[in-house]
Amino acid sequence: MDSEEEAKAKDILGRLSDSDLEGLKDTVTNKQISAHGRKDCISAIVSFSQSAKELLSRKRFKRDILIQYLYDNHITVSANSSKETCVNSIIKFWKSKSQHENQDAGIATPTKPEQQVSADHLLYQDNPEGGQTHAPVSPINVSITVNVLPQATSQPPSSEQVGEAFVTWFYKMLNSQNPTLSNVPEDFGSHHFWPDVNFKLLCVTPQPLEEEFTGADLTTQRLLALVKEEQLLFNPNISNEGMKVKANPHGQLVLIVCGTVHRGQDCLGEFEQLFGLLRDPRFDNNWKVKFTKLRITCSQVTAMPKLTAQAVGEVTALIPV
Incomplete structure (x- = not known):
């Protein structure tokens, strides 16, 4: 070398x-x-x-x-x-x-x-x-176009591919709003959420915090505050051990992902976020967030977090096997 x-x-x-x-x-x-x-x-x-x-x-x-x-x-x-x-x-x-x-x-x-x-x-x-x-990347819609690799050109992407593409796109877009980064902020707004979206935020810290918001505008504002004002950065674990995706025949897709939370050079702890996605037929069947729950835990991290059985159970409970 x-x-x-x-x-x-x-x-x-x-x-x-x-x-x-x-x-x-x-x-x-x-x-x-x-x-x-x-x-x-x-x-x-x-x-x-x-x-x-x-x-x-x-x-x-x-x-x-x-x-x-x-x-x-x-x-x-x-x-x-x-x-x-x-x-x-x-x-x-x-x-x-x-x-x-x-x-x-x-x-x-x-x-x-x-x-x-x-x-x-x-x-x-x-x-x-x-x-x-x-191979040329065929686009799938995740509120905006997100590219994933299909198994074959004649088959739609699997739920796992949609989930991976969504997670990659979502946190890249959200992190871009952090003012400590030199890149140009991407288009993160209420149009990525359903108007009646529900957002639950739980922070397990020395001073625990639990909040709940309903509506696309409030959800967008609170998520933006996490990265803009509190200057958090989210690093998701997109491996099989860090993400679980389930879908039902009615078009609903539920996924949960875990990872680490950072501020500047410091790793503050871990996070888990649950998403419920639905297609919007008014906008080219783009995927939009119907509900989401974010749990941030302040802890010492020694390895990339993996999903717990309890976290996987949340997905299974919403979309049974």
């Missing part, structure tokens, strides 16, 4: 637990190197790794860790993507980022920069013949 790849490899290695780092170090170095602490383990792993692909393909790098890394860097892949797809997406992202950094620094690059794969462009799909192909 070159120096730029080594720096990025050290960054993603920082997501592994202490035991996984120790085990990976022993595997890569054939137990010939002793290391003291995380920093030494990471340095040894990088030094003894022949390539980025070899490193990321190691068993210690679980698929969910790779998907979360891609999401944190605003690169969306399907929740059903293989580990190989995720590895190739990360390598492509690293190369693209390095080339853009070199251009910004005035350094000439011999090859044409590769386009970053994002939710607004292409999603990877596995090729049965081996390798990957780039």
Whole structure:
């Protein structure tokens, strides 16, 4: 690996637990190197790794860790993507980022920069013949158009794909309203909610707070206050362990997602949010929020949150199996 790849490899290695780092170090170095602490383990792993692909393909790098890394860097892949797809997406992202950094620094690059794969462009799909192909993204409506990768062009997207697309779109749009970010705020407003939407907010903090709002305007204003005035940022876990989606034949879709809550450089705790979505036939059958319940818990976070059985039960209770 070159120096730029080594720096990025050290960054993603920082997501592994202490035991996984120790085990990976022993595997890569054939137990010939002793290391003291995380920093030494990471340095040894990088030094003894022949390539980025070899490193990321190691068993210690679980698929969910790779998907979360891609999401944190605003690169969306399907929740059903293989580990190989995720590895190739990360390598492509690293190369693209390095080339853009070199251009910004005035350094000439011999090859044409590769386009970053994002939710607004292409999603990877596995090729049965081996390798990957780039498939055009077919849009589905989630109040605004959100792109997901269908299983086949003749079939509508699954409820899981709709749920993943909605979660990615919703929090990206909501977080963009945070004044501490440099990006331009996206279009977040009452038109994404049904007029009679119900919103329940529960904050489990030293000073507990419980609020309830009815109506699109009040719901929008309270959500905006969380990110604009309180400057919160929501990082959802879009893996199978962090999100549950259910749908019924009548067109209702219910999902729950968990993740971490941040302010600036600080992780404040965890959140769970339940959504009920319905299509609006007046607006091209776009999905709109019918009800939502947000629970924010102030706690020390040591790993990406996973949905509890109780949280999954909330979805099942609304749409029985």
